[in-house]
Amino acid sequence: MSVAQASPGIQSRYDRDDQATLLRALVRSNRPGRVQNDAEPVPVRVPMIAIASGKGGVGKTVTAVNVCAAIYRQGIRVVLIDADFGTANADVLCGISPTRRLDAMTQQRLSRICVRTPAGFGLVPGSVGMKHLAKGDVSQRAMVRHAAQELSAAADLIVIDTGAGIDETVVGLCLEADLTAVVATGDPTSIADAYALIKTITLRSRSRGDQPDLGVVINQTRSSREAHAVHHRLAAVSKRFLKHDLAMLGWISRDGKIAESVRQRSPLLAVRARRGGARDLARLSQTLLGRIGLLDQGGNRVGL
Ligand SMILES: Nc1ncnc2c1ncn2[C@@H]1O[C@H](COP(=O)(O)OP(=O)(O)OP(=O)(O)O)[C@@H](O)[C@H]1O
Ligand SMILES: [Mg+2]
Structure with missing residues (x-):
């Protein structure tokens, strides 16, 4: 599917773009960035959220x-960069x-890889079965950093899966992002592993003199109470051992419609968001946009 194949009926700025416009924008993204005080150009960078x-x-x-x-x-x-x-x-x-796919990125620009999904957003598909690009390749981080600049003319936000x-x-990748959403379930092993990741990001970030912006998303919950209990456990250990106030970004109900949407190969939120997991995901999206600074406290868009 090409970038031009927009989903009918969905209104957005993408709908006014044709493929050529998007590709031109991607090519233009080689431009020098904003000039500050006659100093060196500052590369324009799209905000990034890591999941x-x-x-x-x-x-x-x-x-x-x-x-x-x-x-x-x-x-x-x-x-979305996979x-x-x-x-x-x-x-x-x-x-x-x-x-x-992304594994070809060393030879090709993102403009050749990014495709429009039926739900409308752009996707940079990730590599499948490419061992040389699997774990531990530091150039992956450089790729994503480069992507944040290359996509600056064509995207308002990058989400990294x-x-x-x-x-x-x-x-x-999490250190490269402006916000990291750590997904966990109520499963004790998931909670333990989530803390291991939170700890690693926090300590690595501090070693660079930064304070990470990260929070948790509790998935597959049976109730908001259960979600808050899981967050409470993670927040308590983060506070005690890392002196870090761990944010609760949101929770997502265990919902058969989500599993069904996976089987249907179509995001639930492309069609509706009124109940259950879809409602939770819509609420989470608003929270993420607010946290990254694209929505103000009144829910209005900022700076677009
Ligand atoms: N809220 C939910 N309700 C019901 N089922 C869910 C929910 N969230 C996820 N699932 C199920 O869990 C499966 C795994 O989800 P997903 O592929 O997003 O996990 P992942 O963390 O990306 O996995 P991996 O670590 O392999 O990348 C989905 O195929 C879906 O069936
Ligand atoms: Mg996955």
């Missing part, structure tokens, strides 16, 4: 794809079969 987890299979990709679908519906140009190197599958959840775990690739 990560300590434990695998907790719902990162479902969350990333649906958050992008919800954000796109608000007319915000969002591009950075689950080696086992990428965001394209599967989006219902597309890309011909080009990372792989699971606390290896260098995942942590590096």
